Amino acid sequence: MPGAIYAEGLVKTFGDVRALDGVDIDVPEGTVLGLLGPNGAGKTTAVRVLTTLIQPDSGRAEVAGIDVLRHPNRVRASIGLSGQFAAVDEYLTGRENLQMVGQLYQLSARDAKKRAGELLERFNLAEAADRTAKTYSGGMRRRLDLAAALVVRPPVMFMDEPTTGLDPRNRQALWDVIQDLVAGGTTLLLTTQYLEEADHLAHSIAVVDLGRIIARGTSDELKDATGGDVVEVVVQDRDRLPAARAVLARLGQGEVTVDDHTRRLTVPVEGGARVLAEVIRELDSEGIEINDIGLRRPTLDDVFISLTGHSAEDAPLARETAAEQTADTPGADAGAAGPASADARADGRADKEAGK
Ligand SMILES: Nc1ncnc2c1ncn2[C@@H]1O[C@H](COP(=O)(O)OP(=O)(O)O)[C@@H](O)[C@H]1O
Ligand SMILES: [Mg+2]
Secondary structure: OOOOEEEEEEEEEEOOEEEEEEEEEEEOOOOEEEEEOOOOOOHHHHHHHHOOOOOOOEEEEEEOOEEOOOOHHHHHHHEEEEOOOOOOOOOOEHHHHHHHHHHHOOOOHHHHHHHHHHHHHHOOOOOOOOOEHHHOOHHHHHHHHHHHHOOOOOOEEEEEOOOOOOOHHHHHHHHHHHHHHHHOOOEEEEEEOOHHHHHHHOOEEEEEEOOEEEEEEOHHHHHHHHOOEEEEEEEOOHHHHHHHHHHHHHHOOOOOEEEOOOOEEEEEEOOHHHHHHHHHHHHHHOOOOEEEEEEEOOOHHHHHHHHHOOOOOOOOHHHHHHHHHHOOOOOOOOOOOOOHHHHHHHHHHHHHHOOO
């Protein structure tokens, strides 16, 4: 039986850009899927399709057992969405924004007020609750938008990069809210560029790059698939980075990454401590001075690099350039249903302005 969020073969193109290039997703009820990928990977596009904001060119999807293309209105009634860019009403106060959402979702005035109060407290907005949202900082808007998505507790939630731009305290607050929500049975699809966030919150992770899912599994499974451990070395002299790289390439098992700035090199290895000792000997015999060296388990970042050859934080350049040229093509979202299409377009513009 398909899960609470299910998609098969989703394709969505914008001009020359294949934002989704055959995406399959299956999220069992009551679990969290982390869709992990760099800017431009296709995460927001996937969320927009699944939340009925845009239509795919091909493929099909079901949310809460309802066909997304055939019954978008029914899908909308069963989901909550927090977008990458805040969709709050500037001219209402924080409290009014949340109460309005509650009433849209048919809560009684009294319940809407109570829920708004709880959420304002929870997201550290209580003090600013009665100011208009237009006076809020970016981080405050973001929190208000998240709170708005949580006014009702929908069976299925989508959160698109929910903690981008949040400070650590508010990030933790949101993680707590998300964990509560999931404990209550909500199914969640969360997109993120932050590996530790996927690690922390997601039951399973799908790594997405250039519109395709290139790996999936639990965080541990992905790390195991990367193989063994990682040797990490910091060398004393920047000039010796190439020589050190050559040593690691010889003794390691995959892509050597080099950070010029921190003079840090990493490489996946098999053979643990024995290889570590060998690396130390070799570096020493080449006269390369070491500031720090160690063996550690791979992080999701290592997983990402070994899968894609680039870090999750580096957007693939060619794709970005292509996207610049096609962004905002009139009618790009022509398939969108209902009033949501304006949001989808506004979102696209915001994407561009933010240089994403
Ligand atoms: N409305 C749009 N018009 C043109 N190109 C778009 C539009 N929306 C997304 N894209 C392009 O599709 C690709 C995937 O974008 P997106 O889904 O926003 O990625 P992510 O959310 O992972 O950063 C990017 O190259 C982006 O520029
Ligand atoms: Mg996005």
